[in-house]
Amino acid sequence: MRPIFPLLALLLPTLAQAWGNHSPMCYRAFERMPEVANAAPVTAEPLVDFLRSQEAPIAALLDGQEAASREHLKTYAPRPEALRFTADARRSDADRRAALLRALRLSPQSRLALYLQPDPREPDTQRPPLDAALVTAVKPGAGATQRFIALSPGEAVAPLAVLASACDEPDYGHDLNLFDDNPGHPGYGFGRQPFGNPAVAIGSQAPFHMGFFHQGAIFDMLAPGFTRSFVEMRVMQYAGLAQLAWRSGHAYWGWRFAGMALHHIEDLTQPYHASAAPGATLGRMLWANLQAGLGAAAELHGLVVLQGNRHFVLEKFQTNWILDDARQRRDGPLELALRDASRDARYPAWGWAYARDVVAAEAHAAGPATDAAVVAGAPARFVSDPGLDFAADEARYGPELERDTQGRHPALQRQVAELLGHFGAHSRNALRGMLKEAGKSPR
Structure with a gap:
C-alpha cells in the first residue's frame, strides 16, 4: 500500500536542484578556512592523467566502497559485476575514463572538463567565457x-x-536518467526510479540529491520507495576519490572530487530536499491523495504546485541575494552566516552517518519554519496561488518574481541566513573530515 506515492511522484521532479548555484556560496564558506585559504596552488590536470597514474589504487578503492555500501546502506542497489573497475594498462585513455564512469554509475554524458566558475566578486575579465555545453550536459535554464x-x-x-x-x-548531468525506467538508461542496476517522475529528465536525479530519512515510520511504511536515497553513496564515492588524489600527489583532483562530495551534503541542508513536503502534514498529503483517487484532484494539484513554487521562490531569493551582494562586494547577513566558523563545533565530528543523522535531520526539522518564512516573505501570488505554476513557465515568472521581491521580508531574510549558516558549517566539517581521513596535507 503506497497511497502517497502518486503525490510525491508529481511533487519532486520540480525540486531536483536545491540551492541553484552552489559556487558563490562556497567561495564565501571556505575563503577564510585556513585549510583552504593557506593551501598552495595546485596544478590542473586532465582526469585521464589521474586515472592512468592511479588505476590500480582506484580499482581497490571502488571495490572497498562497494563492499561498504552493501554492508551499511540498507536500501542500496548493488553494482553489477560487469561495471567493476579493473586495472588495464593496455586500454586507451577514453576507455579508462568510460570505465570509471560505469563503475561510479555516473551518466556517460558527464563532462568532467577542465574549467573554473570564477568568484562573482572577482570576475575574470581577461579570459573568454567557456561554452557551457563543454562543462554541463544540462542545457542552462532561463535563470x-x-x-x-x-x-x-x-x-x-x-x-x-x-x-x-x-x-x-554534480548538477551538470552526473545523475540524469540512470534508473531502469528512464529513457536511454545505461543499465546500471539501480532498478526503477524510487521517487520522482521517470519521464522528466531533471527529476531523475532527485534520488541522488534528496534524502527523506526523517519522515517517520508511518510515512516510510506507506511509501517505502522514498527511503531509497543514493546521496550517501555519492558522498562516499567522491570523498574516497578525493582522499586518494590528495595522498597520491594529484591535489587538483583532490579538491575537485571533494567539491563534488560537498555538493550532496549541501543539498541536504535545503529543507525541501530533506522533507517530502515541509508545508504539509502527513494527514494533509494522505487526504489530498485520497481525494485525487476519487476523482477530485484539485487539492492534490494545489499542494504539488505550491510546494514546487515555494522551493523555487526560496532558491531564487537566495541566489539573487548572494549574487547581488557579490557584484557589489558587499557583506551582508548571508555572507556573514556562510563564513561563521563558530557554528562548526556545534555538530558532531564527520563520520559515515553525518549526512543522514546530522545534516538531513537538521534540515527536516527546519522545514515548517522555512515554508512559513517563504509564505510570509514573498508576494502571495507566488507562494499561495496554486493557479500560478513556476515549472510551467520559469522564463516568464523568474524576472517577475525577482522584481516583486526587491523588498526583502525580515523573516525570510533571517531564515535564509540561518540555513546558509548550516550550509557553511556542514561544508567545512565535511571537508575537515575528508582531509583528516586522507591522512596527509592537501598540499
Missing part, C-alpha cells in the same frame, strides 16, 4: 547564473577556486 572559463593542463590554480567550482558540478 541560470553559472559562468565558466577554461583551465589549461599544467596551469596553477587556487584550491579555493577548484573547490568552489566543483561544489556545483
Whole structure:
C-alpha cells in the first residue's frame, strides 16, 4: 500500500536542484578556512592523467566502497559485476575514463572538463567565457547564473577556486536518467526510479540529491520507495576519490572530487530536499491523495504546485541575494552566516552517518519554519496561488518574481541566513573530515 506515492511522484521532479548555484556560496564558506585559504596552488590536470597514474589504487578503492555500501546502506542497489573497475594498462585513455564512469554509475554524458566558475566578486575579465555545453550536459535554464572559463593542463590554480567550482558540478548531468525506467538508461542496476517522475529528465536525479530519512515510520511504511536515497553513496564515492588524489600527489583532483562530495551534503541542508513536503502534514498529503483517487484532484494539484513554487521562490531569493551582494562586494547577513566558523563545533565530528543523522535531520526539522518564512516573505501570488505554476513557465515568472521581491521580508531574510549558516558549517566539517581521513596535507 503506497497511497502517497502518486503525490510525491508529481511533487519532486520540480525540486531536483536545491540551492541553484552552489559556487558563490562556497567561495564565501571556505575563503577564510585556513585549510583552504593557506593551501598552495595546485596544478590542473586532465582526469585521464589521474586515472592512468592511479588505476590500480582506484580499482581497490571502488571495490572497498562497494563492499561498504552493501554492508551499511540498507536500501542500496548493488553494482553489477560487469561495471567493476579493473586495472588495464593496455586500454586507451577514453576507455579508462568510460570505465570509471560505469563503475561510479555516473551518466556517460558527464563532462568532467577542465574549467573554473570564477568568484562573482572577482570576475575574470581577461579570459573568454567557456561554452557551457563543454562543462554541463544540462542545457542552462532561463535563470541560470553559472559562468565558466577554461583551465589549461599544467596551469596553477587556487584550491579555493577548484573547490568552489566543483561544489556545483554534480548538477551538470552526473545523475540524469540512470534508473531502469528512464529513457536511454545505461543499465546500471539501480532498478526503477524510487521517487520522482521517470519521464522528466531533471527529476531523475532527485534520488541522488534528496534524502527523506526523517519522515517517520508511518510515512516510510506507506511509501517505502522514498527511503531509497543514493546521496550517501555519492558522498562516499567522491570523498574516497578525493582522499586518494590528495595522498597520491594529484591535489587538483583532490579538491575537485571533494567539491563534488560537498555538493550532496549541501543539498541536504535545503529543507525541501530533506522533507517530502515541509508545508504539509502527513494527514494533509494522505487526504489530498485520497481525494485525487476519487476523482477530485484539485487539492492534490494545489499542494504539488505550491510546494514546487515555494522551493523555487526560496532558491531564487537566495541566489539573487548572494549574487547581488557579490557584484557589489558587499557583506551582508548571508555572507556573514556562510563564513561563521563558530557554528562548526556545534555538530558532531564527520563520520559515515553525518549526512543522514546530522545534516538531513537538521534540515527536516527546519522545514515548517522555512515554508512559513517563504509564505510570509514573498508576494502571495507566488507562494499561495496554486493557479500560478513556476515549472510551467520559469522564463516568464523568474524576472517577475525577482522584481516583486526587491523588498526583502525580515523573516525570510533571517531564515535564509540561518540555513546558509548550516550550509557553511556542514561544508567545512565535511571537508575537515575528508582531509583528516586522507591522512596527509592537501598540499
